[in-house]
Amino acid sequence: MEVQIAAAKVNKYAVSESGDTLEVIERPNGGVSVVLADGQSSGRGAKAISQMVVRKVIGLLAEGVRDGATARAASDALFTDKQGKVISTLNIASLDLSSGTIVLTRNNPAPMFICRGEQIDILKEESIPLGTSRNVRPLITEITIEPGLIVVIYTDGLVHAGKRRGTPMDVGATLRSVLEEQDPPPQMLADALLGQAVSLDDNRPADDISVLVLKVTPRVGDNVRRMAVRLPIDGVARVS
Amino acid sequence: MEVQIAAAKVNKYAVSESGDTLEVIERPNGGVSVVLADGQSSGRGAKAISQMVVRKVIGLLAEGVRDGATARAASDALFTDKQGKVISTLNIASLDLSSGTIVLTRNNPAPMFICRGEQIDILKEESIPLGTSRNVRPLITEITIEPGLIVVIYTDGLVHAGKRRGTPMDVGATLRSVLEEQDPPPQMLADALLGQAVSLDDNRPADDISVLVLKVTPRVGDNVRRMAVRLPIDGVARVS
Numbered sequence: 001m002e003v004q005i006a007a008a009k010v011n012k013y014a015v016s017e018s019g020d021t022l023e024v025i026e027r028p029n030g031g032v033s034v035v036l037a038d039g040q041s042s043g044r045g046a047k048a049i050s051q052m053v054v055r056k057v058i059g060l061l062a063e064g065v066r067d068g069a070t071a072r073a074a075s076d077a078l079f080t081d082k083q084g085k086v087i088s089t090l091n092i093a094s095l096d097l098s099s100g101t102i103v104l105t106r107n108n109p110a111p112m113f114i115c116r117g118e119q120i121d122i123l124k125e126e127s128i129p130l131g132t133s134r135n136v137r138p139l140i141t142e143i144t145i146e147p148g149l150i151v152v153i154y155t156d157g158l159v160h161a162g163k164r165r166g167t168p169m170d171v172g173a174t175l176r177s178v179l180e181e182q183d184p185p186p187q188m189l190a191d192a193l194l195g196q197a198v199s200l201d202d203n204r205p206a207d208d209i210s211v212l213v214l215k216v217t218p219r220v221g222d223n224v225r226r227m228a229v230r231l232p233i234d235g236v237a238r239v240s
Numbered sequence: 241m242e243v244q245i246a247a248a249k250v251n252k253y254a255v256s257e258s259g260d261t262l263e264v265i266e267r268p269n270g271g272v273s274v275v276l277a278d279g280q281s282s283g284r285g286a287k288a289i290s291q292m293v294v295r296k297v298i299g300l301l302a303e304g305v306r307d308g309a310t311a312r313a314a315s316d317a318l319f320t321d322k323q324g325k326v327i328s329t330l331n332i333a334s335l336d337l338s339s340g341t342i343v344l345t346r347n348n349p350a351p352m353f354i355c356r357g358e359q360i361d362i363l364k365e366e367s368i369p370l371g372t373s374r375n376v377r378p379l380i381t382e383i384t385i386e387p388g389l390i391v392v393i394y395t396d397g398l399v400h401a402g403k404r405r406g407t408p409m410d411v412g413a414t415l416r417s418v419l420e421e422q423d424p425p426p427q428m429l430a431d432a433l434l435g436q437a438v439s440l441d442d443n444r445p446a447d448d449i450s451v452l453v454l455k456v457t458p459r460v461g462d463n464v465r466r467m468a469v470r471l472p473i474d475g476v477a478r479v480s
Binding site for chain 2: 003004005006007011016021022024026028031048059062095097190191221223227229231233
């Protein structure tokens with residue numbers, strides 16, 4: 001099998017720094033974790049918060065701490081620092097090769113989707129962001145790694161897209177329409193969701209938007225791990 | 241403009257963990273850094289070393305420490321821990337948007353290539369791995385970000401490929417032949433170099449091999465940042 005991960009990320013219109021931070025790290029016992037945080041508000045302050053949360057989480061994951069415990073630790077650290085005045089969402093998607101599962105950790109009111117063939121499930125139990133109080137608990141979902149599995153995770157910029165114009169985004173409907181195409185690669189899924197949101201906001205996103213897609217495919221190629229990043233830059237000192 | 245980063249990575253034959261660790265992080269003042277370390281020997285011990293080095297470096301980069309200082313700090317930490325008995329190479333490639341430059345930090349005997357159009361320069365001044373002594377210094381090269389620029393970085397598995405069979409890899413020649421194609425994307429360059437090395441080792445790589453390519457292109461698309469990872473997995477608990 002092969003696990004393919006794709007992310008697409010855009011800043012709020014006319015804001016040079018995204019409040020969303022997304023990073024991928026190798027896990028100490030094999031596999032990788034993708035960590036996505038969305039700091040409250042936008043711009044530089046939000047960036048500092050989401051970077052602090054992601055930094056805390058990946059530092060602990062690197063020490064072998066389990067995903068749920070890293071989310072609790074990041075929440076406690078944020079609450080201690082900001083006394084509940086600043087919050088951040090967090091999603092962790094971990095490919096755990098020792099258990100053969102994908103472990104999904106969520107502290108984010110925005111739901112996640114899990115797709116297998118024609119079946120599209122939405123995970124939308126109530127979930128509280130980090131830093132809101134002591135005793136914030138993450139929701140943990142564990143799924144066996146198997147070909148055809150697709151997981152879609154996003155920040156609330158996707159949920160709120162189009163609301164300003166009264167034409168709110170329907171994430172599930174967009175996802176379903178793309179999945180009807182023959183076996184779309186994860187980058188196509190992420191780009192389609194982000195593109196629809198940006199279009200509903202008249203190409204001026206009302207918030208930072210990040211979309212993350214994981215897909216398990218039957219093995220088709222070689223043994224090579226690959227990673228690619230594309231980073232548009234406007235002159236100098238604009239993107240983050 | 242757009243900066244595209246691509247990496248391709250393969251384990252030593254029949255070894256389940258790569259001693260090479262490669263990670264990408266966002267810099268606190270914008271831009272990203274790619275950090276590549278190759279721990280001495282192979283397998284689990286080497287992995288622990290290279291992960292420790294990368295963890296140290298990205299932790300400091302996240303705090304705003306300059307690249308050269310992070311390399312010195314990681315070297316001192318490794319030397320203190322292992323008393324010079326275990327060493328690790330380190331390469332950092334940073335896209336520094338505040339200065340409009342790519343900053344290349346090297347503690348690795350393996351050279352780097354910098355290409356602009358037809359011109360291919362090799363950077364091969366002597367460079368010492370981390371952890372060899374106190375006072376290890378990195379070599380720092382700073383290049384203006386401009387369209388057409390290509391940087392190629394790799395671990396010594398690429399250099400040593402084919403030596404067992406008496407047909408050693410000529411990295412520069414392979415690079416030149418790929419660059420003669422019309423404007424190859426960075427993933428094609430990374431894959432071609434890695435593919436040539438693996439082929440010279442009879443598809444049984446004698447060492448972990450990692451190839452990292454950065455390319456600056458004129459802006460062609462949208463404002464979206466993208467990231468993609470492909471991770472082959474054999475059943476369970478095999479890849480790292």
